[in-house]
Structures are given as structure tokens and as C-alpha cells.
Amino acid sequence: MLIKVQVNGEWREVDAWPGSSLLSVLREELGLPGSKNACEQGECGSCSVWLDGELVCSCLVLAAQAHRREVRTVESLSTSERLHPVQEAFVRAGAVQCGFCTPGLVVAVTDLLGRDPSPDELTVREALSGNLCRCTGYAKILDAVDLASWWKREGIW
Amino acid sequence: MEVLLPRTLEEALEMRAENPGAVPITGGTDLMVGINFGAIRPELMIDLSRLTDLAAWRLEDGLLFVGAGMTYARIIRELPQMRALAQASRSVGSPQIRNRGTLGGNLGTASPAGDSLPVLAVHDAEIALIAAGGRERWVPWDEFLVGVKRTSLRADELILGARWRPLGGPESFSKVGTRNAMVIAVASLCFALDPQTRTARVALGSVAPTVIRSPEAEALLVEAMEHAGAWDDPSAPLPREAVEGFAERVAASARPIDDIRGSAAYRRRAVSVLARRALSWASEERAEEAMAS
Numbered sequence: 294m295l296i297k298v299q300v301n302g303e304w305r306e307v308d309a310w311p312g313s314s315l316l317s318v319l320r321e322e323l324g325l326p327g328s329k330n331a332c333e334q335g336e337c338g339s340c341s342v343w344l345d346g347e348l349v350c351s352c353l354v355l356a357a358q359a360h361r362r363e364v365r366t367v368e369s370l371s372t373s374e375r376l377h378p379v380q381e382a383f384v385r386a387g388a389v390q391c392g393f394c395t396p397g398l399v400v401a402v403t404d405l406l407g408r409d410p411s412p413d414e415l416t417v418r419e420a421l422s423g424n425l426c427r428c429t430g431y432a433k434i435l436d437a438v439d440l441a442s443w444w445k446r447e448g449i450w
Numbered sequence: 451m452e453v454l455l456p457r458t459l460e461e462a463l464e465m466r467a468e469n470p471g472a473v474p475i476t477g478g479t480d481l482m483v484g485i486n487f488g489a490i491r492p493e494l495m496i497d498l499s500r501l502t503d504l505a506a507w508r509l510e511d512g513l514l515f516v517g518a519g520m521t522y523a524r525i526i527r528e529l530p531q532m533r534a535l536a537q538a539s540r541s542v543g544s545p546q547i548r549n550r551g552t553l554g555g556n557l558g559t560a561s562p563a564g565d566s567l568p569v570l571a572v573h574d575a576e577i578a579l580i581a582a583g584g585r586e587r588w589v590p591w592d593e594f595l596v597g598v599k600r601t602s603l604r605a606d607e608l609i610l611g612a613r614w615r616p617l618g619g620p621e622s623f624s625k626v627g628t629r630n631a632m633v634i635a636v637a638s639l640c641f642a643l644d645p646q647t648r649t650a651r652v653a654l655g656s657v658a659p660t661v662i663r664s665p666e667a668e669a670l671l672v673e674a675m676e677h678a679g680a681w682d683d684p685s686a687p688l689p690r691e692a693v694e695g696f697a698e699r700v701a702a703s704a705r706p707i708d709d710i711r712g713s714a715a716y717r718r719r720a721v722s723v724l725a726r727r728a729l730s731w732a733s734e735e736r737a738e739e740a741m742a743s
Contacts, residue, residue: 294453311451311495312485333486335479335547336632347523350546353482355475357453358499401545422631423544 298359300325301369307356315359316340316351319366327367327396338424339397341404342366348404350423367396370403378450379403382441383434390428398424402438410445412438454496459503459580462608465496467582470605472496476504476519477550479543480559504554504610515578517611518554522566525553532616534572534640538565538623544632554609557594560601560660567595567661568640569623571653573614579607586610595660617651619643620732625655626720627711636712637720639700641728643736648672648681652725657704657717667699667725684736693729700725 294311297304300323307322314333319325319342329339333352340351343365351364370377376384379402389395398421405412405420412420417438426434444450454472456462466472473492475481476499484490498504504519507529514532516525522539526548530536542548542565556564557577570577570591577594580586581604591612594601603609621642627633638655650671652664674692675681706717 311453312491314482314486334483335543338544338546341546347549348546349550350479352486353478353547353550355453355478355482355485355495355497357455357495358475358478358497360455419631420545423546 315354318356341397341400386437388433388437463582515613522548534621568653575614578610620735639724657706664703684740697722
């Protein structure tokens with residue numbers, strides 16, 4: 294079916310199988326492989342994107358449900374010259390190991406800090422409870438959130 | 451496979467009437483797993499996620515109505531005073547899941563593990579169903595949830611929402627799983643004390659083909675509280691045997707099975723522990739309120 298969706302500010306049209314998830318359309322049809330495909334059941338958060346401004350697992354959104362809606366992916370965060378401050382914080386804090394979970398976590402952290410620039414640790418843990426990382430043990434991810442949160446409070450972003 | 455995208459409830463009902471086999475989808479947090487894994491291939495789906503009519507709640511004549519399209523995230527944000535409902539909603543999946551999953555989804559899927567369902571059971575909720583032409587009917591929760599993933603929803607109907615009278619006393623929802631987030635309940639329990647009507651209510655999830663109430667445990671507790679004078683004096687302690695008896699009767703009313711998430715014996719034990727905890731939280735809350743006033 295023909296699906297028209299605004300992705301990262303640009304209207305795109307795809308002719309997709311009606312049972313496709315938003316994730317597969319982003320990755321396979323629209324050339325946006327930043328959102329990762331891992332569990333396909335909403336457990337890992339690696340495919341996190343914004344749908345009409347809300348954080349969702351794109352694997353659990355039927356692509357047709359995004360028709361005439363706005364999607365923002367991790368690709369919207371950085372430019373070719375500059376990483377997004379949350380991405381920069383992940384690099385500086387050493388919060389990236391294999392990197393597979395990183396795009397989903399970056400999106401989830403950006404979502405959290407957009408709503409709450411200085412969350413306490415429990416708030417951070419709850420906000421990131423839908424994102425699995427099997428490398429870091431999370432400690433450095435929490436450090437990255439602290440750093441990005443500090444930059445946000447300092448008005449750097 | 452085809453997906454219909456109605457913009458209004460009327461359109462959706464017409465589509466449903468014309469295509470009785472069509473599968474409604476809103477948050478997709480359950481259905482999409484089946485589709486992604488090839489376990490289900492509905493020929494036709496109707497996307498209800500654009501129907502703003504369903505994504506609303508209201509308090510009217512002392513009754514709370516929660517629309518089927520209300521997400522758990524919105525319930526947590528907008529209905530925090532409905533404590534058990536908010537607690538149950540907060541225990542659903544993860545933030546991403548709570549932004550998409552809806553009350554109507556829990557009802558339509560009718561899994562015995564649906565987190566909001568014990569809350570509806572405790573409040574004797576009625577489920578509103580609607581068919582084309584606006585024909586509405588209200589069905590008590592236990593006539594709506596009739597088996598494992600089975601409801602009395604007719605092929606031409608959609609779920610509008612659920613309504614119930616909020617209770618004034620202590621209430622809680624708790625669940626047991628392998629971790630805090632992203633967990634399907636191994637056992638869950640909703641408990642409420644209503645000092646005004648002198649009733650106790652307890653509902654269990656994941657321990658029977660549907661969510662169930664435990665009238666035997668409720669009756670025992672009401673009588674024990676009467677006996678201890680606890681309805682009149684919130685700080686009057688309940689005898690230990692009454693607390694144990696309540697927990698035992700809760701466990702006895704469970705009809706759990708062994709499955710991948712837990713054994714029947716573990717589930718029976720888990721609901722009795724949850725029952726004791728919920729009762730102690732409620733007793734503490736009443737005692738604290740009495741001290742404060």
C-alpha cells in the first residue's frame with residue numbers, strides 16, 4: 294500500500310507491504326538504517342524513534358499507522374559535521390561498546406532530557422528501562438546521561 | 451493483507467460491519483509481535499489509532515469512563531489519583547510500550563496477564579461496546595473476558611472503553627515478574643478496601659484463564675475487619691490469623707498453570723504473598739490517615 298510519511302522533516306512516499314512495521318520501512322525502503330532491528334517485539338528499544346513526538350518502538354508500529362504522520366529517527370540528531378550533544382556525551386563517557394543499542398538509547402535519552410533536563414537517577418533508570426544494552430552494564434550510559442544533562446543545564450544545547 | 455485507516459469512529463464501525471473478520475489495531479504492542487514473527491497474518495486490519503473519540507476519559511456522575519484508546523502513558527499522566535490503575539499502567543512494558551499500548555488493547559487481547567484487567571475487575575467495571583449505527587451495550591467485565599484471549603466482543607463491534615465507580619479507600623496493584631521493566635506478569639493482584647461500603651475487593655491476574663476475583667477471601671477479610679473493629683477504628687490491628695487466612699483464600703482461588711514464565715505452585719505462592727503485602731499497605735495507609743487526622 295502507498296504510505297506517505299514525514300520522516301526527519303521530509304515527506305516520503307513508499308509502496309510497502311501492508312503488514313510492514315515502521316522499522317522495516319525506515320530501514321529497507323527509506324535508507325535509514327540508524328534504527329536497529331533486534332528483537333522485533335518491543336523488548337530491546339534499539340528501534341526507538343519519535344512518532345508525532347512520542348517515543349515508540351518502530352518495530353511495533355504498523356507502517357500504515359504512520360501514514361500522514363511525523364516520524365523522527367536517530368538520523369535527525371546529528372549533522373555531517375557535528376554529533377548531537379547526547380551522542381557526544383555517549384562518546385566522551387565511553388558509553389558505546391558494540392554500539393548496537395546506542396541509536397535507540399540516544400533517542401530515548403534525548404527524549405528524556407527534552408522533557409526533564411535534570412532527572413534523578415531513578416527517573417533515568419525508569420526512562421531507559423525499555424532499552425537493553427548487553428555490553429556496558431549501563432554505568433557508563435548513566436554517566437553519559439549525567440554529562441548530557443549537565444550540558445543541557447549549562448545551555449550548551 | 452490490507453490495512454484500513456478510518457478517520458472517525460463512524461467510519462471504523464462501518465468498516466467493521468462490512469468486514470466482520472477485520473482485526474482492530476491501536477497501539478500494536480501485542481499484534482505487531484505476532485505479525486513480525488509471522489505467527490499471525492490478518493487479511494484485513496482496521497487502524498483505530500487515529501480515532502480521537504476513543505482516546506479520552508471523563509468523570510461523570512461519580513463514574514470514571516476511560517476510553518479504549520487511552521494509552522498507559524496518558525493514564526499515568528492524567529489519572530494519577532486512580533492509584534491502582536496508575537500503578538498497573540506504570541508496570542506495563544517500558545516507556546515506549548506505554549506510549550502506544552492502550553486500555554482497549556488489554557481488553558481486546560484478553561490475556562489473563564493484562565496488567566490493567568485486575569484493576570477493572572476490582573472496580574466491577576463495565577465494558578462499553580459499540581456497533582455500526584451507534585448501537586451500544588454495556589457488559590460487566592466478567593461477561594466480557596470469557597477465556598484465555600477470548601471475549602464476548604461481537605464481530606461487528608468495537609470496544610469504546612470501560613467505566614466504573616472509583617473507590618475512596620486504599621487500593622494497590624502489584625505484580626511479580628523476573629525484573630521491574632518489560633515484564634509480563636507471572637502473577638498480579640489488585641486490592642482495594644472501601645471503608646464506606648465496608649467491602650474488600652481482590653482480583654488476581656495470570657493465575658487463571660481470565661482475571662478473577664476471590665469472593666471467599668473478600669468475605670473472610672470483611673468479617674475479620676468487622677470482628678477486630680477495624681472498619682470503625684482504622685488503627686485497630688487485624689489478628690495474624692485473619693491476614694494469613696486472607697492470603698490462603700486468595701491462593702486457594704487461583705487456578706494457575708505451569709508455563710514458560712512460572713510454575714503453578716510458584717504462582718499460587720506469589721499471589722498469597724502479594725495479598726498479604728497489599729493488605730498490609732492498606733492497613734498502614736488507614737492507620738497513617740487516622741494518625742494524621
